[in-house]
Amino acid sequence: MKIIIILIATSLVVALTFLVLFIRAVKAGQFDDTDAPARRMLFDNKSENQSDST
Amino acid sequence: MQQNSNQEVLEGISISKKCRHCNDALPDHQDDIIFFENETFCCTGCKTAFEILSANGLQDYYKIDIEPGLKVSEDNEIYDFLENEEIQSSLLKYSSEDFNKVVFQVPAIHCSSCLWLLENLYRLHDGVIRSVVDFGKKKVTIDYNPELLSLKELAVLLKKIGYSPHISLEDEQAEQIDNESRSLMIRIGVAGFAFGNIMLMSFPEYLGLDDDLGEFAPYFGLVNFLLAIPVFFYCSTVYFKSAWSGLKQKYLNIDVPVSIGIITLFFYSSYEVFSGTGPGYFDSLAGLLFFLLTGRWFQNRTYRNLSFDRSFTSYFPLAVHRIKDDLTREVIPVRNLTIGDVIQIRNTEVIPVDCIVKDDSALIDYSFVTGESRPVKKGKGELIFAGGKLIGKSASFEVKKVLSQSYLTSLWNNEIFNKSDEFVADKILNRVAKYFTWVILFLAFSFAIGWYFIDPGKTVSVFTAILIVACPCALSLTIPYTFGSAQSVLGNIGFYLRNSDLIEKLLKIDHIIFDKTGTLTTKDNSKVNFIGYKPLLRSQKANIATLCSQSVHPLSVAISEYLLESNTKLDAIIDDFTEVSGKGISGKVDNEIYKLGSKEFINTEVAIPSSSVCLSINNEFIGYFEIKPEYREGIDDLFDQLSQMKYDLSVLSGDNDNEKSNLADLSGNKAELHFNKKPDQKLENVIDLKKGGEKVLMVGDGLNDAGALKAANFGLAVTDQTTSFTPASDAIVIGNNLSKLPQILKFAKNSGKVLWVGITISLLYNLVGLSFAAAGMLTPVFAAILMPLSSITIVAFSTLVIKFIGKKIFSK
Numbered sequence: 039m040k041i042i043i044i045l046i047a048t049s050l051v052v053a054l055t056f057l058v059l060f061i062r063a064v065k066a067g068q069f070d071d072t073d074a075p076a077r078r079m080l081f082d083n084k085s086e087n088q089s090d091s092t
Numbered sequence: 093m094q095q096n097s098n099q100e101v102l103e104g105i106s107i108s109k110k111c112r113h114c115n116d117a118l119p120d121h122q123d124d125i126i127f128f129e130n131e132t133f134c135c136t137g138c139k140t141a142f143e144i145l146s147a148n149g150l151q152d153y154y155k156i157d158i159e160p161g162l163k164v165s166e167d168n169e170i171y172d173f174l175e176n177e178e179i180q181s182s183l184l185k186y187s188s189e190d191f192n193k194v195v196f197q198v199p200a201i202h203c204s205s206c207l208w209l210l211e212n213l214y215r216l217h218d219g220v221i222r223s224v225v226d227f228g229k230k231k232v233t234i235d236y237n238p239e240l241l242s243l244k245e246l247a248v249l250l251k252k253i254g255y256s257p258h259i260s261l262e263d264e265q266a267e268q269i270d271n272e273s274r275s276l277m278i279r280i281g282v283a284g285f286a287f288g289n290i291m292l293m294s295f296p297e298y299l300g301l302d303d304d305l306g307e308f309a310p311y312f313g314l315v316n317f318l319l320a321i322p323v324f325f326y327c328s329t330v331y332f333k334s335a336w337s338g339l340k341q342k343y344l345n346i347d348v349p350v351s352i353g354i355i356t357l358f359f360y361s362s363y364e365v366f367s368g369t370g371p372g373y374f375d376s377l378a379g380l381l382f383f384l385l386t387g388r389w390f391q392n393r394t395y396r397n398l399s400f401d402r403s404f405t406s407y408f409p410l411a412v413h414r415i416k417d418d419l420t421r422e423v424i425p426v427r428n429l430t431i432g433d434v435i436q437i438r439n440t441e442v443i444p445v446d447c448i449v450k451d452d453s454a455l456i457d458y459s460f461v462t463g464e465s466r467p468v469k470k471g472k473g474e475l476i477f478a479g480g481k482l483i484g485k486s487a488s489f490e491v492k493k494v495l496s497q498s499y500l501t502s503l504w505n506n507e508i509f510n511k512s513d514e515f516v517a518d519k520i521l522n523r524v525a526k527y528f529t530w531v532i533l534f535l536a537f538s539f540a541i542g543w544y545f546i547d548p549g550k551t552v553s554v555f556t557a558i559l560i561v562a563c564p565c566a567l568s569l570t571i572p573y574t575f576g577s578a579q580s581v582l583g584n585i586g587f588y589l590r591n592s593d594l595i596e597k598l599l600k601i602d603h604i605i606f607d608k609t610g611t612l613t614t615k616d617n618s619k620v621n622f623i624g625y626k627p628l629l630r631s632q633k634a635n636i637a638t639l640c641s642q643s644v645h646p647l648s649v650a651i652s653e654y655l656l657e658s659n660t661k662l663d664a665i666i667d668d669f670t671e672v673s674g675k676g677i678s679g680k681v682d683n684e685i686y687k688l689g690s691k692e693f694i695n696t697e698v699a700i701p702s703s704s705v706c707l708s709i710n711n712e713f714i715g716y717f718e719i720k721p722e723y724r725e726g727i728d729d730l731f732d733q734l735s736q737m738k739y740d741l742s743v744l745s746g747d748n749d750n751e752k753s754n755l756a757d758l759s760g761n762k763a764e765l766h767f768n769k770k771p772d773q774k775l776e777n778v779i780d781l782k783k784g785g786e787k788v789l790m791v792g793d794g795l796n797d798a799g800a801l802k803a804a805n806f807g808l809a810v811t812d813q814t815t816s817f818t819p820a821s822d823a824i825v826i827g828n829n830l831s832k833l834p835q836i837l838k839f840a841k842n843s844g845k846v847l848w849v850g851i852t853i854s855l856l857y858n859l860v861g862l863s864f865a866a867a868g869m870l871t872p873v874f875a876a877i878l879m880p881l882s883s884i885t886i887v888a889f890s891t892l893v894i895k896f897i898g899k900k901i902f903s904k
Contacts, residue, residue, distance in 0.1 A: 043308065046315070050289065057285045064277045070270055073227035077204040078211070081156070 113138035113161040114254070120627030137164030141253050145209075148216050153209045160205030162254045171251070173411030173423045174244040174259075183243070183259065185233075191221070192238045196250070196257035199813075201230045210255060217241055217249060232257075259410060273392065280385045283327045286319045287378035291876075293319075294375045298873050313365035316374040324358045327381045330388070346525040346568045349532060353563020354380070360556040373560060376875045380565050383883040391572035391592055393580075407460075407795065408444045408478070412437065415488060429491050438486040445478050446498045447489040454487040455641055455649075456480035459609055460794040462746045462771065469644045479795060483652070484641035520596060520844075521571050524851060525564070532562045539866045550868050557870040561861035566854035566882040573890035574850055578843040581898035586826035587836055594822050597806045598840040600787045604734060604833075605778065605800070606763075607792035608745035608755070611810045612727055614827065619722035620654035624707070624715020632709070635681040640688065642669055643677050647705050651688070651717050676705075685710050688717075726831030728758050733834035735762040740786070744769045744777060746796050775799035791830070795819060835901050842897045850890050857882035 063069070109118055111134035118125050118134050126133040129146070133139040141164045145153055153160060173179055186193040200206065206225075210232050213223045219241025223234045232255075236246055247257050293312050295301075331347045331354065338345035354377065361372030413436045414424045421436065426444045429435070434450060437443055443456070449470050457467040461479035470476055476489065478498040540555035575592035582589060589595065606612055622628065628636075633655045640652035669679040676689015687694055687708045694706040696713040705717045734741055741763035743755060749767035756765060769777070778800045781788050790797065790804035793811060798819035801807030809821035810830055818824055825833075861878050864870045 043311075046293075049292070050315070053285060053289055057281060060281045061278050064274050064281070067270075067274075069274070069277060071226040071228050074207060074225050077207050077227065080204065081208055 111135075111138050111161075111163075113142045114163040115159045115161060116163055119630060121629045124630045134163070137252075140164065144216060144253055150209060150212060150215060153205050155205075156208050157203035157205040160203050160209075162200050164252065164254045171244050171247040172413070173409070173425070174247055175242070176411055176423045176425060178425055178428075179410055180243050187238070190237050190239050191235065192243070193233065193235050194243065194246070195231055195233045196247070196259070198230055198232050198250070198255045198257050200255050201225065201227065201232070206255070209253065213249075216253070217246075220246070273389075276385065276389055276392065279327045279330070280382065280389060282322050283378055283382040283385055286323045287375070287382045290316050290319050290375045290378050294371065294872070294876070297371050298876070310365075310368065313371055316372065317362060317365050320358065320361070320374040320377055323378050323381050324354070327385060328354050331384070343522070344526045344529045345522045346528075346564060349525060349529045349562065349564050350384070350568055352529075352532075352559055353565075356556050356559040357563070360560070371872055373872050373875055376560070376872070376879050379876065379880050379883075380563065383565060383569060383880070383887075387569045387572035387887075390576045393576070408442055412441075412444060427495050429494060431491055431494060433491045434488055435491060436486055436488045437482045439482060439484060441482055443476060443478055443480050443482060443489065445491050445495050446493040447476055447478075447491045449474050449476060449487065450490050451487040454485075454489075455483045455644065457483050460796070462796050466646050466748070467644060467649050483649075484638070519593065520847065520851075521568070524567070528564060528567070532558065535862065535866070536562075543868065547868075554865065554868050557865035557868070558862060561865045561870055561875060561878070562858055563879075564854070564858065565879060566857055566886045567851060569883055569886045570847055570850035570854060570890060573887050574843060574847045574894060577891045577894040578839070578898070581894060581902070582836065582839070584898075585832060585836075585902055586829040587823060587832070588825070589823045590821070594806070595840050595843055597787075597822065598789070598837065599844040601739070601789040601806060601837065603740040603742070603781055603786040604789045605781075605791065605804070606741070606743045607774075607790075607794070607797050607800075608743055608751070609747050610793035611791055611797075611830070612723055612743070612755075614722050614724060614812070619720050620650050621718045622654075622715060623718060626714070628714075631682070632684075635684070636686060636688070636707070639666060639669070639677060639679050639681060639686050642666065642679070643671055645671075645677075647717075647719055648677065648688070650719050651705060654717075687711070723758060724827060724830055728760065730831050730833060731759040731762050734837075735760070737834060737837065739837075742766065744774050744800070746770065746774070771796040771799055775803050778803045791833075793818070832902070839898060839901045842901070843894060846890060846893050846897070849893075850886055853889065854882060854886055857885070 110116065110132075111118060112131035113133060116134050118132060126136060126139050128139050128143065131142065133142065138161070141161065145151060174183075181187070184192055184194050198210070201210070207227060210225050211223055213234065214220045217240075219237045219239075221235040221237060223232055225232045234246065241249075247259070250257055293316050296312070328351075331351050334345065335347040335351040338348060357373050357377040357380070361374050361377065364370040364372040365374075408426060411423050411425045412429070413421045414429070415421055415434045415436055424433075429445055435447070449472055452472055454470050454476075455467050456470055456476060458477075458480045459467075460481065461477070467483055475492065478495075536555050536558040539558060540551050543554045544551045571593065575595045578595050579589050579592040637652045637655040640648040640655070643649075665681070667680040669677070671677045672689070672693065676687060676693035678685065678687040678689075680686070688705055691698075691700060691706055694708045694713060695711075696706060696708070698706075698713060698716075700706060700716045701718060704719065707714045707716060731741060741759065743759070743763050743765045745751075745765075745767050746769055747767060749765075752765060752767065759765075766777070774797060778788050778790060782803070782805070787806075788804040789806045789808060790800045791808045791810060792798075792801050793809060797809075801809060801819055801821050806823070807821040809818040809824045810827055811818045811824055812827045857878065861870070861875075864874060
């Protein structure tokens, strides 16, 4: 049965880690604007070279 | 208007009929079209924008999204006020010698191309270090080096590429909302974390395996207790605060029974765990908070890019040009103006303070302030109230009153603007909550007393069980989810509510008041069309506009407004200006003789429709302007349907009664029409109706309606662009969608019915739970199933039914 205590402790630690990460992300403003990142990820970084040739 | 043929070839360059940058139609006259690098442009502003982008290798702008460009005006002086240090320091978020940070509101942000271009600003100018766009709020945060680029230059750069920043000093509020939504999100996270883990810990007990745990059993309870601590002391505080503030004002809101439930859950469970008498209800506690907070989050989603609380100051300019004693101009913030200062106002600029005219004459458009559609001509020495817009030539004024004492400011200081809302106590949910709380307390005590005589050992557990199971979690979720979904359905059709609870106010309306100018009509009030043998040159348009701005005849004003583009300069000199009353005007501009007026005045035989104005240049008939008052589409239907729905209708206009018969026809004589109403009269009118027991919906657009909008039970502001100024209101509707008002009201009424069904369902769940609790059979497992189940039922029912009704009503 002792194994269960270790398992519970580990799972709690893992869950807590994620909670802390979530709180940090919220405080850093990651959820303030959810539209811009969705569009931003579609931009090509290569565009600078391409446009030179056009 | 006559168009060039779609495609034609001129000097080897293929001309499409659209501007390369903004995709607007090209000017009517070929000589006005601008050619650059085999492309065509409608104006030099657009050409400059294209030139800047192509010189910096940013042509991808035109490829990322469809038709991203917006018409660029050429007037760069409007940001002169950014040179003023006081204004700079209040705008800058951070400033040092070589690093400044500024946040600009850019209403033009609308597609991926905008985002891309604004975040590549550093490629346009070395002074820009970094720029980040917040798409939802239409804001861009720019870090720049003030040694290489001044704030004004930055604003002008943005303007040149078509993204004029809108600068006002009313930003702090937005940050506060951000912080609130962040803290709510963290609360949800913590409650969800605790909910999940406590459920995990409770599984042995759910499955009846708790005997197997043996010596470890107490630790499971202890861990649950530890997990519940942040839920109780951090997540729940929102409800305690709200309940407490309700109690202080001596009424029971819905958060009172919720708080009683939470407190009982926590302390009774702690008692069970520490006394070893049972596992406690911590899982129910965490689940309850998780659902409640999610409901709150759903309810608080608002339209971040809209502003419902704007005061009139954001309609005013921040700074004006002051003419100093040595006749040089300087930029000065409006609030620093003192009596006796001489200021210069240019075409379409707003006059910020009460002042007197220094020049010979000035044409002032008061439509936004008073509702009067016809601009007034003011002569030298006449007093002008703040808020008017100057039309035509720039003029100078002498300040008579400082900003804080101006007429408009005093109107705004009317007590109605400072009165808090009496709506809270009247809410459906709070009315239900009042009875609910007393009934629950009564039941809890009577069953406890009853059990005392049957089995004294069960008294406390039955008492607490009733308080726990009666916690109106599902009940308090009905409003957020019903009205929250209704708000998003309405948002999709261009009707934006300030907050979702306001639908409740919309249900009870029985009298609807409309403003005329800008509400029933479009902003310009009349629709002008030029029909001629050949298109007019831009310079000719400017000349005619200048000529017309000399006259205050409504037709002249309409033509002048129609021909004026934002970048037209009205500096042409007119010789021999004559106005023949009732016939027309004439004058000589740029060596051409312009005549505008009736057929007889122009001396032509061509048949033209009535209420048209003929034009001749150098005594040659060119064409005519057709002028119609323009009401929004579907206004007649609107009146018809609303009166069928048994609403009382009236029109309160600040304008004169020229349109009376027209409007009477349009409304089918179903509305009371009032004209020449001053802003304070409108306000009093609304208050009188309310005193008579009527629930008033006020629909308006301008500053003149601001008081009435605020005083009405529901204030609805109409706007053609969500980015332009609207007075404080409960909701904003896009002009074209005003004709959907009957459907919107119908939808609101149906949402009210859905709400009542939701309330019934949740009360039924409570009844089931109560009967188990009263019988002394409420086990933690049962509570842990019943509570989430009731919450999920309500959430699913409300959202789905509302979406379905919305589809049915608005898809027609």
